[in-house]
Amino acid sequence: MKKSRLLALGLSAALAVSLLAGCSNTTEQSSGFNLNLCFASEPETMDPTLNRTVDGNVMMNHLFEGLYKYVDSDPSGDGRNGATAVLVPGQAAEEPAVTENADGTYTYTFTLRDDIYWSDGEPVTANDFVYSWQRLVDPETASPYNTIIAMVVNANEIINGEKDKSELGVKAVDDKTFEVQLTYNCSYFLDICAFPNTMPLREDVVEGNSTWSQDPSTYVCNGPYKMASWTHDAEIVMAQNEKYYNVEELGPDTLTFKLMDDANAQLTAFNNGDLDYMQNPPPDETASLLVAGTLLPGDYLGTYYVCFNNQKAPFDDVNVRRAFSLAIDRNYIVQQVTQSGEVPAGGWVPSNVVDAQGTDGDDFRTVGGDYIDVNDYEANCELARQLLAEAGYPNGEGFPEVTYLYNTDERHGAIAEALQSMWKEVLGVQVRLDNQDWNVFLETRSKGEYSMCRNGWIADYNDPVSFLDMFMTDNGNNDAHYSNSEYDAIMTEVLSDSDAEGRMALMHQAEDLLMEQDCAIAPLYYYSNPYMISDNVHGMYYSPLGAFIFSYCTQP
Structure with missing residues (x-):
């Protein structure tokens, strides 16, 4: 998956809002526009806890939001000016309070925003983060990314089956206060708080429904977009989430992720205007596309x-x-x-x-x-x-x-x-x-x-x-x-x-x-991270960790 040296943590939540920028597309709709994007073929999973792929990472960043999120550090850019994403509070209202404890552990206390809701209208609470993080380390879940929160107290012991998931060092002090206890003061912990595997989940949605993440009718999320439809091996369509606190600032009405693995077919679709964004064109076309400026180089760790x-x-x-x-x-x-x-x-x-x-x-x-x-x-x-x-x-x-x-x-x-x-x-x-x-x-x-x-x-x-x-x-x-x-x-x-x-x-x-x-x-x-984006799409931003964001694209 991936993010890099440009992750700055000093921006405030207010600055996050001011930095949101836009982009556009060729297909206009009655009240907005759609972006057609292609990152890969059929995703392995749409469950944030189980995700381990870059294409899944991109989709999760539009459907869910963690304690932290990525915003554009250069709203005047057009998606062609390098890796500009920076890290700021997302579902959290502000940066956490950090306390060093007598036993050498550290407590991070996050206060959640007052205006955060799930796509079905239910409020997002601290318990949703507790559930998600406990599910992540639960051996029964078998998440390939369970060690990403190994710095949390008792995480390793739970993963190894030595302790119950209820003993994880997380706690909902109240509906709006989420507390995390770390074994040490991890320098990249806030980066982890923006990662898909740590995004919140609703226990009543997930438990008892093994197919919850495969059906748009049960896919309850808290990000800027929600799943509107999923035609397997063809496309996933996301529509604006009207319950998202920043919905008025969103650009595209819909994001359509085309599920394709044929590079020649992708390039043909891009040249025909049927795709607004793609990666990895056919190898024999790469050099000429770079020279022409159609294929843009991107940083990647x-x-x-x-x-x-x-x-x-x-x-x-x-x-x-x-x-x-x-x-x-x-x-x-x-x-x-x-x-x-x-x-x-x-x-x-x-x-x-x-x-x-x-x-x-x-x-x-x-x-x-x-x-x-x-x-x-x-x-x-x-x-x-x-x-x-x-x-x-x-x-x-x-x-x-x-x-x-x-x-x-x-x-x-x-x-x-x-x-x-x-x-x-x-x-x-x-x-x-x-x-x-x-x-x-x-x-x-x-x-x-x-x-x-x-x-x-x-x-x-x-x-x-x-x-x-x-x-x-x-x-x-x-x-x-x-x-x-x-x-x-x-x-x-x-x-x-x-x-x-x-x-x-x-x-x-x-x-x-x-x-x-x-x-x-x-x-x-x-890696480098070459990509192709339509000339009339502006404001897309990304980080070298693969977090491409299209939420705030606007028409020129």
């Missing part, structure tokens, strides 16, 4: 990588994993295949992620250095062949048949073909390629029913832990099924440490284990 199944032969052998990683020509992939401003990855945590140990603005990647010399491919290939031979497969002889899995998408397919060719040429290994539809792919990858697969990760907040805690043994996003007790111990300490320099040093140790010792994954490149 994320890494695209090959995921090895660390528990399944032959990739349970570190020499095999390292050989396959070194055999990848990362410069070729970004220069000849993706061509969208990506940067070859020499490590896991990408550039521009903060590091408390950095001097002169150095980030985590600069301080930590690279684990792969992306500019000496010849030497990498020689070492790769040696390692594969040491693993018992000289020149690829006797290597079992393996498959590289990716989700259906022309760009992922082009990358897969390049990897297949490199592994054949350098290692003498024939890798079969297979692709699946998005939802099927996510389930297959999560279950570990693969040998190698494509993967990507976008920061949830600007801190290295957003990239590193996911590889703890029991983390729901650990698709590599990597398990190292030393790594788990280090990250457990990180997740309870408020000493900035100390926790950064620990995270560098963790990355050393992940990348240098165990080579659990093979990072390919650090």
